[in-house]
Amino acid sequence: MAQATVSPTGVAPKTSSDDIPWNPKVTQQRTFGDWVVDIVIWVILALVVLAVLYPIWFVIIASFSDQTLVASGKVTLWPLGFNVKGYEMVFSDDRVWQGYLNTIIYSVVGTALNVAVTIPAAFALSRREFAPRRIIMFFFTFTMFFAGGMIPNYLLFRSLGLLDSMWVFILPSAVNVFNLIVARSFFESSIPEELHEAAQLDGESYYGFFFKIVIPLSAAIMAVIMLYYFVQHWNDFGTGLVYIQDTHKQPLQNVLRDILLANSTQTGNSSMSAGELQLFADQIKYGIILISTIPLLILYPFLQKYFNKGVMVGAVKG
Structure with missing residues (x-):
């Protein structure tokens, strides 16, 4: 048994509050x-x-x-x-269902390509032994501040045959530099170098280390990147407005805009006054807001736990 320490004067020293072990069951009085x-x-x-x-x-x-x-x-x-007159008006238009289908295809295919390109690129740029990573990262970052503009982009997409094609929604936005930086920071701060050394001792190549170890440990950041890209594709309005002329290939956002404008300017209806037309257009507007946001509201709760973890780990550190 440990004996109490006695001072030379024969008096036991006073015990400070720092010497008392912390007991989590004892709560401080509020x-x-x-x-x-x-x-x-x-x-x-x-x-x-x-x-x-x-x-x-x-x-x-x-x-x-x-x-x-x-x-x-x-x-x-x-x-x-x-x-429910507003919803009846919106859903009675066949363009809405076609727009929904187009947007789902653009969002799913685009997000899959985005993740397939961004995650490997971020992993490569996070490796310190990859000598030109800083130069390549500079060129990526440069595009965040300087771009060609709408007219050069239009001429480029026309020469590549992307106009009036689903690929104009997918290929030009294959990599988002912000998402690339977030993913790279995650790999630098959350994947220990000791794991790579252990994988090398087991004879694993970079590909084996990436697919067998890094990917399973990156569920959080992948969920964040997927959500970012999916929302980006789902809300993509400008691409369809500028580069798509075929109404059958318009995304949902552009279809809903056309419906709203058509009902806001429908002044030739003799059975309704201008005020009634405006009120009807307002109801359609509220319905359009819900129709365009409900899929994202349904998707987010399933990714929330990964989103909160991944975005903090990938953005705060590194």
Whole structure:
């Protein structure tokens, strides 16, 4: 048994608070000030959440409400004068279903190509033994600040035969430099060099190390990159507006825009006044917002845990 230390004077020394082992079961008594700070923090968080969620909730209830009541400010928490005329108008147009199919194809194929190019490139640029990695990274970063512009891009895509083709949505955006930097930072900070040394001792090549060790450990950053790219393709509006003339190849965003503009300028309808046409266009607008965002709202919860982990590890370190 350990004996207590006695000072030369015969008096036991005083024990400081640092010498007492920490016991997680013993909680410090909270003061009134602590409770006040907690309440203020929770109130601020509640207000922030309300400010974020209420606009989404308002769009939902407004899309199912009588637009006269919406315009008069009577619709606040629940839908009033329930009707689905806006959704009926949107979904009765066959272009919406074709636009949905086109956008899904562009987003899925584009995201698959993006991940297949970005992840190996980021891994190669993260290896310190790869001598020209800094020069190559400089050329990648240079494109973030300087670009050719719309007219040179149009001429280039026309010479490559990409106009009115699904590949104009996919090939020009095969690599996003920001996502490349995030993935490279993840590999530099989260994949220990000891793993590569152990793989070399086992006779693994770079390809074996990448596919058997790095990829299984990179689920978090891959989920983040996939979500970034998928949202980028899903919301791609400018590409279809400039480079696609065939209406059957238009993505959903451009189709919904055309429907909204057509109903906003439909002044020749003798059965409806200008004010009624505007209210009807507003209801279509609310419905279009939900139609275009629901797939992303459904997808995000399944990737949230990977997103929170991957984006912090890949962006804060390195």
